[in-house]
Amino acid sequence: MTNPFATRFTRPGVLASRDAGGExxxxxxxxxxxxxxxxxxxxxxxxxxxxxxxxxxxAAAIERRGGPVARHRVRGWRDVPPLWGTLWRTPPGGVxxxxxxxxxxxxxRVLVRLAARLRGCRLxxxxxxxxxxxxxxxCRPSLPLLHALVAELLGRAEACGGAEAVERAAIGxxxxxxxxxxxxxxxxxxxxxxxxxxxxxxxxxxVGGPVLTGMTIVPAxxxxxxxxxxxxxxxxxQTAS
Amino acid sequence: MIGVPAGERGQGVPRVEMxxxxxxxxxxxxxxxxVRYRIEGCEGETIRAVEHSVLWYTEGKGEEDLGVHFxxxxxxxxxxxxxxxxxxxSTPLPQSPxxxxxxxxxxxxxVRVRIFFEGGRDFVSEHVFTLGRIPPGRPPGPxxxxxxxx
Numbered sequence: 001m002t003n004p005f006a007t008r009f010t011r012p013g014v015l016a017s018r019d020a021g022g023e024x025x026x027x028x029x030x031x032x033x034x035x036x037x038x039x040x041x042x043x044x045x046x047x048x049x050x051x052x053x054x055x056x057x058x059a060a061a062i063e064r065r066g067g068p069v070a071r072h073r074v075r076g077w078r079d080v081p082p083l084w085g086t087l088w089r090t091p092p093g094g095v096x097x098x099x100x101x102x103x104x105x106x107x108x109r110v111l112v113r114l115a116a117r118l119r120g121c122r123l124x125x126x127x128x129x130x131x132x133x134x135x136x137x138x139c140r141p142s143l144p145l146l147h148a149l150v151a152e153l154l155g156r157a158e159a160c161g162g163a164e165a166v167e168r169a170a171i172g173x174x175x176x177x178x179x180x181x182x183x184x185x186x187x188x189x190x191x192x193x194x195x196x197x198x199x200x201x202x203x204x205x206x207v208g209g210p211v212l213t214g215m216t217i218v219p220a221x222x223x224x225x226x227x228x229x230x231x232x233x234x235x236x237x238q239t240a241s
Numbered sequence: 242m243i244g245v246p247a248g249e250r251g252q253g254v255p256r257v258e259m260x261x262x263x264x265x266x267x268x269x270x271x272x273x274x275x276v277r278y279r280i281e282g283c284e285g286e287t288i289r290a291v292e293h294s295v296l297w298y299t300e301g302k303g304e305e306d307l308g309v310h311f312x313x314x315x316x317x318x319x320x321x322x323x324x325x326x327x328x329x330x331s332t333p334l335p336q337s338p339x340x341x342x343x344x345x346x347x348x349x350x351x352v353r354v355r356i357f358f359e360g361g362r363d364f365v366s367e368h369v370f371t372l373g374r375i376p377p378g379r380p381p382g383p384x385x386x387x388x389x390x391x
Contacts, residue, residue, distance in 0.1 A: 003300070003301070006300045006301055006302070007301065007302060007303060007304070007305055008298075011305070192302050195302055199344050
């Protein structure tokens with residue numbers, strides 16, 4: 001049985017981007033704001049608040065309207081040379097999306113911004129705090145937001161044939177609230193805890209049942225993958241027991 | 242079989258009927274995987290290309306991984322009827338990684354058929370099978386009394 005809280009269903013860009021109230025973000029409207037902000041903008045928020053997800057959706061929206069986009073995730077100073085290469089490959093007029101901008105040291109940030117400007121590229125980055133560029137959005141985790149994400153995940157699972165498994169797992173409001181509380185509002189960690197609860201509920205290994213797949217399906221602008229639609233396989237995934 | 246809508250542009254939703262040579266989709270390492278498929282539900286649309294792949298991927302918490310074991314693209318118009326198609330392919334399977342239903346991570350093998358239509362949209366169908374016979378992992382529970390040490 002597939003665990004609907006597995007990373008492949010929760011990674012940035014798979015789930016809808018939602019605000020603190022759990023309502024879907026108007027990505028196109030936000031993109032228009034980005035257009036009005038000039039050469040660079042930042043999405044600000046704490047760990048696990050949805051910054052990377054919003055960045056992924058914005059990047060996909062830019063691609064849908066035909067704009068060149070390059071993506072880069074920074075984890076430390078070792079990522080500076082590849083980031084430089086990514087920037088160099090971003091065509092003029094393109095958007096360089098950088099996740100975890102704060103992992104760059106200030107001199108590197110200045111250099112990348114300068115180089116992007118010289119190349120005629122725009123920068124869209126995520127950070128935990130404002131970093132000296134206009135703030136496009138502030139992501140704030142909340143319990144209603146986590147509820148909405150869980151509802152989306154379980155709803156997909158149910159719609160694709162996993163209703164019985166979801167019912168047996170019985171992930172309820174108390175589980176969601178406990179996960180949110182246990183991780184101080186970090187949505188990513190909260191979803192991981194719900195993954196564990198789902199496994200512990202007996203829906204995990206050896207139970208059999210539908211297998212949820214995370215295929216990336218394209219409504220095909222430019223022939224690129226832009227959205228991920230998980231579905232349940234009706235085929236029982238049998239394993240030796 | 243799965244069918245995944247590829248777009249919201251009014252076209253029909255294709256469906257790929259997949260048939261594995263072995264029952265229960267249970268395959269052995271270094272065995273032969275053979276499948277036959279039929280694409281339905283795309284009447285009126287022209288297929289530009291079809292891709293076959295056999296791959297494994299991980300599913301669980303944390304980083305993901307995948308490996309493509311077999312890939313084949315068919316773009317010859319002579320082999321692609323305009324409104325419907327069917328096909329078959331086979332490949333020897335490797336010795337590893339074996340399918341595994343773990344707690345933190347699962348390893349899954351699947352056959353994918355991806356259909357590219359004229360006009361840009363495409364559609365992917367994914368069909369899971371099992372390689373090897375590794376017993377599933379179990380969530381951690383209370384330790385047996387004999388294993389409890391002071």
